[in-house]
Amino acid sequence: MLRRRKPCLPKGKTVRDLKVPEQRHPEKAHRPDNAQPRKPSWIRVKAPTGDGYNATKKIMRDNKLVTVCEEAGCPNAGECWSQGHATMMIMGEICTRGCTFCNIATGRPNALDTFEPGRVADAVQKLGLNHVVITSVDRDDLEDGGAEHFAQTIRAVRHRSPKTTIEILTPDFLKCDDSVLKVVVDAKPDVFNHNLETVPGLYPTVRPGARYFHSLRLLQRVKELDPSIFTKSGIMVGLGEDQQSVKQVMDDMRAADVDFLTIGQYLQPTPKHHGVDRFVTPEEFASYDKAAYGKGFLMVSATPLTRSSYHAGDDFAKLRSARNAKLGQA
Template identity: 50%
Template sequence: MKNNRDEYLRKPDWLKIKLNTNDNYTGLKKMMREQNLHTVCEEAKCPNIHECWAVRRTATFMILGDVCTRACRFCAVKTGLPSELDWKEPERVADSVQLMNLKHVVITMVARDDLKDGGSAVFAETVRAIRRKSPFTSIEVLPSDMAGEYENLKTLMDSRPDILNHNIETVKRLTPRVRARATYERSLEFLRRAREMQPDIPTKSSIMLGLGETKEEIIEAMDDLRENNVDILTLGQYLQPSKKHIKVQKYYHPDEFAELREIALQKGFSHCEAGPLVRSSYHADEQVNAAAKAKQALGEEKVVQEAN
């Protein structure tokens, strides 16, 4: 009889994580608890938490509570009925960003399908609060699809983040199995509309690999993102957070990630971060710089063309 353990793929050596609990790590964790703040680093059991907190001193803040209204089969964030809105949260996040003296900050959220505005008002106020207290900090927002409502997205985009990040998570065929209350087409529309609302704000998306997708489907997803004017792409290995979540079908080798990164760059993405431990906000500070340089180069090229 087959042992239940045999049903799970053994993690390869390249997925070993180095733990680092230095003063940066413990200090940042203490500050998060004192400010009653949540991070996706902790809630989603991110494998890079020790590198980001202890070495890079960066964190991805998760606002609008720590309970999500959706139950996606890949995600470790708690699901249930969220608490009341906390309108003091934007100021607490802004205070923490200022205290940490961050050059770049990523703000994400739990899905709030219980709210008519999808949480966009609190999200936009968080961006504005950070702008007031840390005007030189670049801000990346990673919202849910906010039910695909145009006005909800507009509320957030009007706050003028530096990057709009929204993840398609997986390829088209697997979306119904992997994501809850979300559709592949709606996410693409969300990204396209964001760019149409604020053409100068770069957009970004992420794909998890190892859920049973084919290489052809990955490339098709890249094409779909480029057709909707997405600038930045991250590719990472899906890791099963618990036995109740969807199983890993394949562990991609670093060489395979390197090949996919080259394909992405050839297709016109200004930046592609790809690797087994890459997550949507991994090295996000470097990505915003790459996007800015690409934007500057494009502007210079346009000036030369007009001059000729």
């Protein structure tokens, strides 16, 4: 039987003599200097549940796979997993970067698992996916940044599920030369996604280990190496940017020939992460959507709950149709 321990008190003092700090705002007491604001109605989602969700979870566990849905605390996980859609995160669950918006653990990663590409392919086949999104942590500890591992995973999925279209969401391969990117491109993913994440002025505080123009050049180089591959990138809003800087990022992406833009609301994972500057309204998201199409993107997803892989399969079908329509007009 556990016994309740008595508090350790100064000599001659009783519990009544102790002063309890005043808590004017108990909901903010965990960190008053960076309290997480209450989410508006348009950003709230239902908790994950249901047979479909549990079946997807079991396949992930049986194949010992990590998902960014869980690691990053995606608000859409319940909806996506209930439909058998999960974004698989390869090369472990420890990242070598320390971005202030991201909830993925930072540290020294383990060695690559040579059997992981096969397990990803097995999970894709069991889930019966028409479209799969595969992402990874940053692996600055590897000479090629994990490029060959990405290529092996793409080939394994293609071999096991030849009709499945493949979308990859890669790191920036910042410390690697151009030949590394070619390894990934030569594996022929259908969509090459690399997120800029935010506007350039916020990079020092939000994405300190990355370089804005390097990421832009990465996306541009993919198109130069293989124009048939769709390129995709996304940013979060609510980090402290203004509308003009968001539209400038759109222009930069179009200059790099990016096909597909995603814009979603930033949600602070914990009080230790970068704070939410504001919750952007659905009306402002609609204005971004209109502006982006006006700048020439083939596909745009700009809503509070938009994430890189949210409805990725449906969006890919629309993206392909938009390209075909554009080519038909040429």
